[in-house]
Amino acid sequence: MPLLRFDVIEGRSEEELNVLLNTAHDAMVEAFDVPERDRYQIVHTHKAHEMVIQDTGLGFKRSKDIVL
Template identity: 55%
Template sequence: MPLLRFDLIKGRTDAEIASLLDVTHEAMLEAFRVPVRDRYQIVHEHEPSRLRIEDTGLDIPRTNKFVMISVTTRPRTTEEKTNFYRLLTEALSKRCGIAASDVMVNMVTNTDADWSFGNGEAQFLTGKLGGKPK
């Protein structure tokens, strides 16, 4: 946790996807200060005709390298979020050749009770993970 879902246009190699996931994880580690093994990433690839992402009138150019990242997370500060956006786009541009204009991020916030990592438990509530028992 956070849980990251990537929606991409089909056509990337396995190596390109691995790099995208690694770079995003590194940005998340720095911005959110989560443990290294706090890595939950799901990639969904779409035919070009099945992914239509415009720009809300902001004149942001999009290419076939577009990536939509939905981040489901516990509450984060505005500073953490904006730092993540910046770190992410800088690293994706430098290491993956993905322009900042091709990166869209959506944050979905939930609470500790909304997470079970397995075994039928809510580990944030039991105190087994990053927090006090509630």
């Protein structure tokens, strides 16, 4: 199983992060037939000014809910 790293802007609740991590893991299990207990995930939270994620010409505005 690959290590999944998530970079998010601080302020998400523990419940929101659990939903994010569980959903990502479920997708890995389904898409790559990874064993259910083969799970390596790390969340890094940042202040909003520490993450600069700009539009790449697609014409939409990014929100504070972005996940890298």
